[in-house]
Amino acid sequence: MTDTLGAETTRGETALAEPVRGDVPGGARSWRGLLIQPIVVALILAGFVVWLATAHLSPTERSTLNPHDLLAYTGQHLALTFVSAAIVLVITVPLGILLTRRPFVRASGVILALANVGQAAPAVGLIVLLAFWLGFGFWAAVVALVVYAALPVLRNTMIGIQSVDERLVEAGRGMGMSALAVLIRVELPLAVPVMLVGIRTALVLLVGSAALATFVGAGGLGLLITTGVNLFLPRVLISGALLTALLALLVDWAGRVVEHYARPKGLQA
Amino acid sequence: MSATNNALAEAPESVTVSTSATSTSILLDEVTKRYPGQAKAAVDGITLEIPAGKIVMLVGPSGCGKTTTLKMINRLIEPTEGRIKLGDEDVTTIDGDELRRRMGYVIQAGGLFPHMTVASNIGLVPKMLGWPKAKIAARVDELLELVSLDPAAYRDRYPRELSGGQQQRVGVARALAADPPVLLMDEPFGAVDPITRQRLQDELLKIQDEVQKTMVIVTHDFDEAVKLGDWIVVFSEGAHIVQYDSPERILAEPANEFVENFIGSGAGLKQLTLNRVKDVALADAIIGHPGEAAVDVLERIVAAGHDHAVILDDRQRPLSWPSRRQLGRLTTISASADPELPVVGQGSTLNDALDTMLVSNAGAALVTGRRDSFAGVITVEVIMDAIATARANARGTAVAPVGTNTDSLQIVTDGAA
Numbered sequence: 001m002t003d004t005l006g007a008e009t010t011r012g013e014t015a016l017a018e019p020v021r022g023d024v025p026g027g028a029r030s031w032r033g034l035l036i037q038p039i040v041v042a043l044i045l046a047g048f049v050v051w052l053a054t055a056h057l058s059p060t061e062r063s064t065l066n067p068h069d070l071l072a073y074t075g076q077h078l079a080l081t082f083v084s085a086a087i088v089l090v091i092t093v094p095l096g097i098l099l100t101r102r103p104f105v106r107a108s109g110v111i112l113a114l115a116n117v118g119q120a121a122p123a124v125g126l127i128v129l130l131a132f133w134l135g136f137g138f139w140a141a142v143v144a145l146v147v148y149a150a151l152p153v154l155r156n157t158m159i160g161i162q163s164v165d166e167r168l169v170e171a172g173r174g175m176g177m178s179a180l181a182v183l184i185r186v187e188l189p190l191a192v193p194v195m196l197v198g199i200r201t202a203l204v205l206l207v208g209s210a211a212l213a214t215f216v217g218a219g220g221l222g223l224l225i226t227t228g229v230n231l232f233l234p235r236v237l238i239s240g241a242l243l244t245a246l247l248a249l250l251v252d253w254a255g256r257v258v259e260h261y262a263r264p265k266g267l268q269a
Numbered sequence: 270m271s272a273t274n275n276a277l278a279e280a281p282e283s284v285t286v287s288t289s290a291t292s293t294s295i296l297l298d299e300v301t302k303r304y305p306g307q308a309k310a311a312v313d314g315i316t317l318e319i320p321a322g323k324i325v326m327l328v329g330p331s332g333c334g335k336t337t338t339l340k341m342i343n344r345l346i347e348p349t350e351g352r353i354k355l356g357d358e359d360v361t362t363i364d365g366d367e368l369r370r371r372m373g374y375v376i377q378a379g380g381l382f383p384h385m386t387v388a389s390n391i392g393l394v395p396k397m398l399g400w401p402k403a404k405i406a407a408r409v410d411e412l413l414e415l416v417s418l419d420p421a422a423y424r425d426r427y428p429r430e431l432s433g434g435q436q437q438r439v440g441v442a443r444a445l446a447a448d449p450p451v452l453l454m455d456e457p458f459g460a461v462d463p464i465t466r467q468r469l470q471d472e473l474l475k476i477q478d479e480v481q482k483t484m485v486i487v488t489h490d491f492d493e494a495v496k497l498g499d500w501i502v503v504f505s506e507g508a509h510i511v512q513y514d515s516p517e518r519i520l521a522e523p524a525n526e527f528v529e530n531f532i533g534s535g536a537g538l539k540q541l542t543l544n545r546v547k548d549v550a551l552a553d554a555i556i557g558h559p560g561e562a563a564v565d566v567l568e569r570i571v572a573a574g575h576d577h578a579v580i581l582d583d584r585q586r587p588l589s590w591p592s593r594r595q596l597g598r599l600t601t602i603s604a605s606a607d608p609e610l611p612v613v614g615q616g617s618t619l620n621d622a623l624d625t626m627l628v629s630n631a632g633a634a635l636v637t638g639r640r641d642s643f644a645g646v647i648t649v650e651v652i653m654d655a656i657a658t659a660r661a662n663a664r665g666t667a668v669a670p671v672g673t674n675t676d677s678l679q680i681v682t683d684g685a686a
Binding site for chain 2: 167168170171172173174175176177178181185186189190264265266267
């Protein structure tokens with residue numbers, strides 16, 4: 001009956017679909033982006049492997065950069081990243097949700113300020129200080145990384161939920177959904193795109209700062225960088241930095257893929 | 270009431286749009302809403318009776334508390350004082366979510382969930398009530414048809430693939446999903462363009478004819494209130510009821526200057542939107558048929574003292590409406606149809622009829638009934654009579670439902686006038 005008006009959209013819906021912050025992917029454009037990124041990473045990695053196999057390296061360099069150790073460092077690096085990320089999610093997503101519930105909204109300022117301090121503090125300092133307290137090793141590094149990466153996830157969880165159109169919450173309550181049902185079936189699904197941007201940001205931050213874990217003896221690709229600096233082996237240093245960067249790009253890509261598929265259908269791309 | 274719900278949940282698969290006796294009256298009994306830190310109450314001791322199966326419009330300037338009043342009916346806003354009754358049941362303290370599942374709720378622009386399809390949006394409340402899947406699916410299709418959307422084309426769409434008007438229709442369908450006795454609407458047609466709004470209003474009336482719910486609708490548009498309402502509550506600030514009466518009486522007898530200003534100019538014209546052509550006595554006409562000699566027809570109209578003759582085809586549909594002068598020039602009546610014939614249907618409002626007759630040469634309009642067959646002529650005199658009758662009736666006996674404020678000094682429903 002209103003076919004003549006087919007082109008019109010309501011303000012509410014479009015405003016809602018707009019990402020609050022970050023580059024939420026979607027559409028054909030992002031599809032190409034999603035393909036290009038892993039190809040570039042693979043090409044650079046292949047180049048690195050070829051260089052490693054053919055370059056004239058000193059015996060020290062050769063022994064530092066042996067494939068077995070490289071894989072082990074990468075594994076440690078990933079372990080640091082994902083263990084920290086998991087802990088960040090377990091803590092900050094529920095906290096972020098809680099801080100958008102009416103009784104706790106007042107606390108959100110304080111908590112966000114704390115999270116800000118965590119991110120503003122220099123990561124190296126944070127890691128080393130915590131190591132003196134918690135002992136040198138894996139867990140000290142993880143705690144520091146968690147403090148460091150909490151902010152983006154916390155903030156985006158809150159922003160994602162807060163940016164859900166209030167009228168939709170009202171509509172949900174008005175039709176008899178409990179506050180919890182509205183949260184689970186309306187607010188969280190609509191907040192997912194913004195939350196995922198925060199999680200991806202945190203992961204990339206974590207891959208970068210996990211390189212610092214080497215200062216407290218927690219291993220990772222940072223070891224190559226410190227070794228390179230200490231023994232003045234620029235090629236080792238650059239290898240470490242390059243692998244860290246590639247890992248960050250790869251994690252970022254994985255995050256984008258998840259964002260692409262986890263976006264609720266029906267939201268504007 | 271829970272009995273009603275159970276009955277619904279166990280109803281057979283073939284649910285027809287229920288016209289079962291599921292409408293309920295609502296009573297707000299000295300309800301007050303005070304917000305902390307505000308000296309004045311947002312809603313001040315309102316007592317309002319909403320009769321079952323009727324459309325009651327809450328109108329007033331913005332910030333007058335009409336939306337707050339509406340939201341206290343389903344306790345989206347909890348009243349500070351007072352009782353709320355649904356039929357005979359006091360629902361002031363029952364679980365709010367449970368109460369709201371028994372009332373449809375429609376907000377501006379529909380308030381559809383953008384990440385759910387049309388079908389899931391409509392099926393939400395039945396799902397919460399635990400209906401079986403097949404029954405929900407059948408109900409969704411049935412409701413889509415009720416709001417004039419093709420189920421096959423629309424049930425799997427997402428809200429952003431619909432126009433504003435279509436979203437609003439789905440919003441109404443969603444509110445009706447579990448066949449609640451009461452429908453609350455907060456400025457339902459505020460976000461659509463005027464043409465769509467008019468269509469949606471017509472459609473809502475059509476739906477109401479079928480479902481006979483108790484509807485409470487908030488609007489700031491007085492014309493909308495007149496068009497849709499069986500009863501209108503005019504509010505001033507603090508949800509003070511200035512007048513609670515039928516549209517006819519509010520137009521004919523505004524309680525005070527506030528209401529007069531709110532009605533705006535042209536109360537007489539607005540009166541015309543309340544009456545339909547089928548409600549008034551039409552004038553008759555001299556009939557002619559194609560092929561007759563023009564002189565014969567002319568003779569008949571002169572004898573009857575008429576100025577025009579209506580030419581009908583073999584199925585009684587009007588073809589043309591020649592005047593004496595035009596007939597004088599003809600020898601036989603032609604079968605050609607006049608494309609500019611001023612015709613109105615019996616369902617049109619007197620306002621539409623007046624519009625049509627003002628642009629016609631004859632200063633009147635032809636009325637058609639079933640299958641476009643000729644029913645009579647409507648003239649300016651007929652309309653004047655209708656206005657006079659409506660005004661006289663409005664002064665008469667209509668008994669408005671109760672609507673007062675506890676501390677109000679104004680006489681609210683002035684029955685003696």
